[in-house]
Amino acid sequence: MSTFIRNAWYVAASSDEIGSEKPLGRTICNIQIAFFRDSKDQVQAVEDFCPHRGAPLSLGYVEGDNLVCGYHGLQMGADGSTQSMPSQRVEKFPCIKQIPVVERYGFIWIWPGDKQAADDSLIPVLEWALDPKWAYGGGLYHIKCDYRLMIDNLMDLTHETYVHASSIGQKEIDETPVKTTMEGTQVVTSRYMEGILPPPFWQNALQANGLPTDQPVDRWQICRFDAPSHVMIEVGVAMAGKGGYEAPAEQKANSTVVDFITPETDGSIWYFWGMARNFKADDEALTASIREGQGQIFSEDLEILERQQQNLDRFPDRHLLKLDIDAGGVQARRIIERTIKREQPSATSGAA
Amino acid sequence: MSTFIRNAWYVAASSDEIGSEKPLGRTICNIQIAFFRDSKDQVQAVEDFCPHRGAPLSLGYVEGDNLVCGYHGLQMGADGSTQSMPSQRVEKFPCIKQIPVVERYGFIWIWPGDKQAADDSLIPVLEWALDPKWAYGGGLYHIKCDYRLMIDNLMDLTHETYVHASSIGQKEIDETPVKTTMEGTQVVTSRYMEGILPPPFWQNALQANGLPTDQPVDRWQICRFDAPSHVMIEVGVAMAGKGGYEAPAEQKANSTVVDFITPETDGSIWYFWGMARNFKADDEALTASIREGQGQIFSEDLEILERQQQNLDRFPDRHLLKLDIDAGGVQARRIIERTIKREQPSATSGAA
Amino acid sequence: MSTFIRNAWYVAASSDEIGSEKPLGRTICNIQIAFFRDSKDQVQAVEDFCPHRGAPLSLGYVEGDNLVCGYHGLQMGADGSTQSMPSQRVEKFPCIKQIPVVERYGFIWIWPGDKQAADDSLIPVLEWALDPKWAYGGGLYHIKCDYRLMIDNLMDLTHETYVHASSIGQKEIDETPVKTTMEGTQVVTSRYMEGILPPPFWQNALQANGLPTDQPVDRWQICRFDAPSHVMIEVGVAMAGKGGYEAPAEQKANSTVVDFITPETDGSIWYFWGMARNFKADDEALTASIREGQGQIFSEDLEILERQQQNLDRFPDRHLLKLDIDAGGVQARRIIERTIKREQPSATSGAA
Known part of the structure; x- marks a missing residue:
């Protein structure tokens, strides 16, 4: 199968x-x-x-x-x-x-x-890719793990507090509960933090937007999984009390983290990562610098994913925990499993 | 098993x-x-x-x-x-x-x-580690071989003549018969050479002790194996005719080669090697230089052990010879085998 | 088997x-x-x-x-x-x-x-190796492929047009039909091209022989396979219309490509390649420069052979085509297969 x-x-x-x-x-x-x-x-x-x-x-x-x-x-x-x-x-x-x-x-x-x-x-519609008000920069990593470990990683950003402590992580992330829901066939895991101080990555973004970096902000992370293995994450901060996710553009800095996770083999992936932003879209130097920063941050996941995979291969029978923070990944895996099962007969007849 | x-x-x-x-x-x-x-x-x-x-x-x-x-x-x-x-x-x-x-x-x-x-x-007592008159220096090697090949190596120092020809090896080693005995649960293989010239390593040790380096000496090697896989080797030289192993401290240079051989997996080991000496214990430069020399000498065994392992993997059915010089390793393997067999029932019930 | x-x-x-x-x-x-x-x-x-x-x-x-x-x-x-x-x-x-x-x-x-x-x-007679009028230079490559892929490669020089486009390849090679025959137990694949321009490698050889490099030549390639896995290739060019392969020595440049293909394991080979020539045999600088050029050219085959092997391992059931250009390799494989089959009883009794 x-x-x-x-x-x-x-x-x-x-x-x-x-x-x-x-x-x-x-x-x-x-x-x-x-x-x-x-x-x-x-x-x-x-x-x-x-x-x-x-x-x-x-x-x-x-x-x-x-x-x-x-x-x-x-x-x-x-x-x-x-x-x-x-x-x-x-x-x-x-x-x-x-x-x-x-x-x-x-x-x-x-x-x-x-x-x-x-x-x-059926190709997903990427509105930001068509809109000149948005800019995009991204890269590609090869990782030796099952593609579903990468989905788990992206549908639960609690790990930012630990893996990305020096850039986008902050204690408030894992202190704030997440909510996982279904919107049609999409799994959505969201987290809203209010009145917190922005971590280094967002300080830079606020500064690029001409906003103060030492004031409290409201921060959000909305992770959206679509089959087969795409994860888009709306992320941003707004000056505290200005409406959060709904705040007017001049009060916030926001972007979309783009993740296409493509299986190479059953045990390795091509991970296309990037960021689309709707501020200073023409600033190519900014695009390059965000790309470099994101590449650095996302590379911090590589070792943990590959070593996690090795551990799971060693103990194939151990059951992993499914906590509330894991609900996004768990839901995504259910959708994947159901779809694979539905494909079985035609998969058999069309097998190479 | x-x-x-x-x-x-x-x-x-x-x-x-x-x-x-x-x-x-x-x-x-x-x-x-x-x-x-x-x-x-x-x-x-x-x-x-x-x-x-x-x-x-x-x-x-x-x-x-x-x-x-x-x-x-x-x-x-x-x-x-x-x-x-x-x-x-x-x-x-x-x-x-x-x-x-x-x-x-x-x-x-x-x-x-x-x-x-x-x-x-049940942890072995290491007297030299507690006694301020002794100094210790050592290191760690990772070797891809069954841990018992390393025990064989250390319980038969004949190989020094060949593998370590330029440092501690000398022709007299493999011309002198060895004796293997049991002392309680300990396997002891000993060799005594009389009236020989000291090889380079021992010339240095004699010099460090203020003794002449160009005079005949009596040399000894007493290898002691304890289960599960520890080998301590008393080595030394005394000015010829002064009592050999029993000679007074000012007539000899001696030390204990310390070998803890720890299986990593069934086919690889962590090899903790070192040397404890009871002369010039405060001379840290001497400790460092002995450590460096020993590290160099012991690294000469790495290739031969890994290549020997590959050869044995290729021909699992060939019987190896068990000569008198191999008796120490053979006895040690017997003790290991018997103990593993005794462990079987509890091993089964406690298996991971 | x-x-x-x-x-x-x-x-x-x-x-x-x-x-x-x-x-x-x-x-x-x-x-x-x-x-x-x-x-x-x-x-x-x-x-x-x-x-x-x-x-x-x-x-x-x-x-x-x-x-x-x-x-x-x-x-x-x-x-x-x-x-x-x-x-x-x-x-x-x-x-x-x-x-x-x-x-x-x-x-x-x-x-x-x-x-x-x-x-x-039974060792093949290499006349050029005994004759002082001939010089030889060669080298050794280790390649991870079945030795028969290398035989295929050498018994079908059509690949020169593609793999060695910048040195010995030329369009006329794959436009000229080949003929595969048996001479005793030897498989011979030959190709004769008339009135073509010499490619870079042969321009150099003509120049070394004092012949013009911008005139049409007749070119030949005669590949001879002998069991178990030796391929000798007579190659050369003669000024057009002077008799081709049979032209007098002063009208041509020719040599023998020497290929001993020795299995290391079932999936890897030692490939001894070289060139024997009967002109300027004493010119050691020329020998060195031909050797270097040939080493460069033959290294172009390495990646394609190793990657071809990986592809075949992935799809063991796909049937490969056997075209006229492949006839030399196909015949060679038949001889090998028949001989292996004949060896079976004695192979069994003498197995290690």
Whole structure:
């Protein structure tokens, strides 16, 4: 049984990872994939396996609309069928899998499941990515853990107090209760803190917004999980008593933490992290500095996640606790489990 | 069946490896352990597994008498029961294993077996560690081999002629017969060489003692194995004809090679090596220089032990020879085997 | 069932890899072997396993005609029987395997199969190695792939167009059909190209021969596979219309690419590559520069072969295509398979 949902859109890469000449080889959801741009600059994705002798196509190069195998020159089309090969008739060559792929919002999205079901209207709508009033900066980490450990991590920000003590963590986070609810198919875990002092990261953001940094603020964290494994977190601070989350723009600093968690294999992930903000959107230096700071903060989770995974592998039978702070992750896992179960019959018939 | 004795004291660390803030994570006898000092500076040891989400507790920090998990702030007590967690009732949290631990002689000793049997009067008495006329210097190596290969190595010093040819080895060692006897539960392998020239290491020691380095000496090596895996070796040289091992202090240079061999896993060890000497005990520069020299010499065994282990893994069915020079290791293995067998019933009932 | 022929001569090392003091430890065809030179400078080969305690003999040193174990001084004879050990009677020590070994043509050849069948007249005759009009330069690569992938690679030079585009590759190679035939037990794949421009590597060779580099040439590639896994390739260019392969020496530049592909394990190889040439044989600087160029070119195959192997391991059931360009490799594999099958009964009786 798969450990992840197959019929869903996952982020496989950011747009700038795929140039016009060199393909990108990357494993997503246990599928080795060669990504490349065709002559119209459209991203294409096929299995990374040349039907001639099994060489990885991603070691080759792009020519027109085809991916040329770097070993013996077989030309693979974007549909997974061989287009040509020097001095050969290729009609009967076996096909390889074409992977549904869409480029949108600066990301490459793939659908590892049944091809017919790959409806691109199911790609989540990222309003901030279309709105010029917002800016985005982000990065990519490779982590050796089950993707669900990363979901747990993001749906319970209590850990900020401990893992990120010097930047976004503060004692009030784990002293404030959280509330987990369902909004449609979305799991929402929220926490509101009132009249607290802003931690270093938010002091910087307030300063960037021309607000004082030594005054009490109201702070919020609203984590939203959507299947298969995306977590968007609305975070912010407003000058205390000005309406909190609802305060007018000039009284607050806020942003959206963007997390696309994509299984590489059953035991490793591609973690696309970033931050979208709606203040000083044109300030590229600020974007770069926030990106660097966030990259630093998020790297603090890496060791704990990998070591947690090793511990769980060692003791597969120990039951973990499911506390109120864990409710977001627990709910998310339930949705994932139910969806995987529903997929079983079609998953079986469509298995590679 | 365990490959090592469970109900026994093993050296897990030297005292200075465990500071007052940072815990130490280390696997001993296949148990992942977090070591820390409580508010009274007492060393505590618990399983390195947070009952909340399985993170390693050794990534956290010490607060008062508890170990705080670095992920979500659970406070683990030294008895393996959760003391508190922000905004949680912890009474029903599952316990983790507390590991009997004692700090003595500058070392941290643990008892991986049945807790009730952990009697600290069973810790070997190290007289040199209590006597101000003696000085000690040592170090730690991690080696990928079965701990019994290291016992074999130390109970048969013939190998010095070959492995340590440039320091303590000399041809006379492997030309002189050894005698292996039992003294109570202790295996003793001894070798006495008379009227030989001292090798470089002993020339230095004689010089440090104000004795000539170019005169014949009598040399001895008395290796003592005690279960579960400790080897103490009395070594020394005396000016020839002055009584050898029994010669008066001003006619000899002698010391005790200290070896605590602690299984990490079935295929790897923590090897605590050192030397205790009863001359110039206050000379710290001498302690440092002996320590450096010994570290260099003992590192010469690492490759041969790891490669020997690989060879044995490749040919598990080949019988090794048991020569007279191997008798010390053979006897030690017999004691270990008998003790493991005796432990079986209680081992089964107390298995993790 | 073995994946390679056992009763055959394989190249295990080049002569200069085995000095007079230090043995060489190397695994060939799944056998760990210690190679050393005896007092008559003859190369000897025994299993790399000391019968005393299993230490690798290759960590020791040579004394007279014996290999001395670096652990306890056992003296191993070239016939696999212990010659002596300090203070021990060694008559009943178990023997280790002696591996038939011959030094010839600057290489060390071993026979991993039945000792009685090891007839050194079966070593291939390398005429260029005996003829002073020829010069040779070569090197060694370790590659993690099945040895047959390397045979495929060399018996189908179409890949030069893609893998070696900047040196020996040219479009005309994969536009020209190949012919695969059997000459006795030898598989021969040949390709003749007429009236083409020489690629960079051959421009250099023509220049070294005092021939113009901008004129059309006839080019040939004749790949010869001999069991168990040797591939010799006659390559060259002649000024167009002067007789091609048969052209007189002053109208051409030609050489023999030498490839000994020796299995280390079932999934890794020692790849001895080199080039023998019959022009400017005394020019050592030229030998060095060709060697460097060839080493560079052949290193381009490493990544593709290792990644191809990983792909095949992932999809063991996919059938690879067998095109005309693959016929050389396919024929070679058939010969190998038939020979392995024939070896089965004796392989069983002689198994280690």
